[in-house]
Amino acid sequence: MCLFVAYNRALMKPRILRYESVASTNSEVARLAVEGAEEGLAIVADEQTAGRGRLQRAWSSPKGAGLYFSMLLRPRIAPDRWPLITFVAALATNDALLEGAGVLTDIKWPNDLLANEGKICGILAEAIETPAGRAVVVGIGINLTNNAFPQDLLGVATSVARESGRQPERETILAALLSALARWYSLLHEPEGAAKIVAAWTSRSSYASDKSVRVTNGDEVLQGITRGIESDGALRLETAQGIQLIRAGDVTSVRPASVNASQCA
Numbered sequence: 001m002c003l004f005v006a007y008n009r010a011l012m013k014p015r016i017l018r019y020e021s022v023a024s025t026n027s028e029v030a031r032l033a034v035e036g037a038e039e040g041l042a043i044v045a046d047e048q049t050a051g052r053g054r055l056q057r058a059w060s061s062p063k064g065a066g067l068y069f070s071m072l073l074r075p076r077i078a079p080d081r082w083p084l085i086t087f088v089a090a091l092a093t094n095d096a097l098l099e100g101a102g103v104l105t106d107i108k109w110p111n112d113l114l115a116n117e118g119k120i121c122g123i124l125a126e127a128i129e130t131p132a133g134r135a136v137v138v139g140i141g142i143n144l145t146n147n148a149f150p151q152d153l154l155g156v157a158t159s160v161a162r163e164s165g166r167q168p169e170r171e172t173i174l175a176a177l178l179s180a181l182a183r184w185y186s187l188l189h190e191p192e193g194a195a196k197i198v199a200a201w202t203s204r205s206s207y208a209s210d211k212s213v214r215v216t217n218g219d220e221v222l223q224g225i226t227r228g229i230e231s232d233g234a235l236r237l238e239t240a241q242g243i244q245l246i247r248a249g250d251v252t253s254v255r256p257a258s259v260n261a262s263q264c265a
């Protein structure tokens with residue numbers, strides 16, 4: 001019990017460092033973690049010059065157009081539950097965008113938040129080794145205005161300004177994000193917490209079940225229908241070959257008519 005309270009406290013009073021410009025808030029938090037930073041250390045930057053997505057993809061992060069945020073976590077949960085940290089971040093951001101900006105978002109497995117089907121937020125959780133043990137840097141990028149992403153992403157990306165029709169208040173969204181992160185992260189450490197997180201995530205994601213999708217992971221492409229989430233966060237996909245558990249990859253929605261539940265090479 002005391003342990004859970006202690007976790008809540010570390011995140012309820014996070015240490016926030018603010019940067020005008022940084023290569024990547026995730027990389028900077030990782031650097032400080034290796035130097036011994038404690039759980040709850042967070043960085044917010046006005047711009048990132050080398051913002052990253054998964055697989056070293058670029059995350060467009062121009063000055064003043066987005067919320068670029070990373071936090072250090074030192075979870076005390078079973079290793080097979082660590083993928084749920086991305087779920088914790090998604091739930092927290094889903095809360096923060098609703099509470100802080102009135103924007104309702106859908107969660108797309110594993111790490112995107114969508115508004116009206118456009119990507120409004122990306123999450124990058126990275127495990128790192130530090131002298132104090134294995135840790136996680138969770139990075140969250142939220143598009144505040146349409147200037148956050150290049151023109152060629154206009155059809156697939158969106159922003160808080162576009163969705164709310166108002167000028168977004170970064171500090172209001174950040175405050176809501178910090179308190180939501182503390183709540184969901186604390187829950188992750190409670191008995192039954194993982195199951196509650198998966199249930200909450202499922203209830204907020206149109207991708208969790210009965211969605212026709214294509215999953216791309218390197219050269220492998222699978223098509224099928226989503227059939228729920230495993231207790232460790234894996235996506236259950238029904239294909240012509242049966243249920244497959246997806247632990248990595250990019251999911252795109254496809255029209256039901258074009259799905260024939262087949263597996264392609």
Ligand code: BT5
Nearest residue numbers: 024025026051052053054057059060069122123139141157
């Ligand atoms: C992500 O990767 O969506 C994770 C993005 C995490 C960014 C945060 S910002 C704070 C912290 N510090 C970092 O360096 N990173 C984290 P992924 O699912 O791989 O999606 C990357 C793809 O999203 C790119 O290949 C583009 O197609 C697209 N993209 C890039 N910038 C975007 C933006 N601002 N808005 C929407 N889509 C974008």
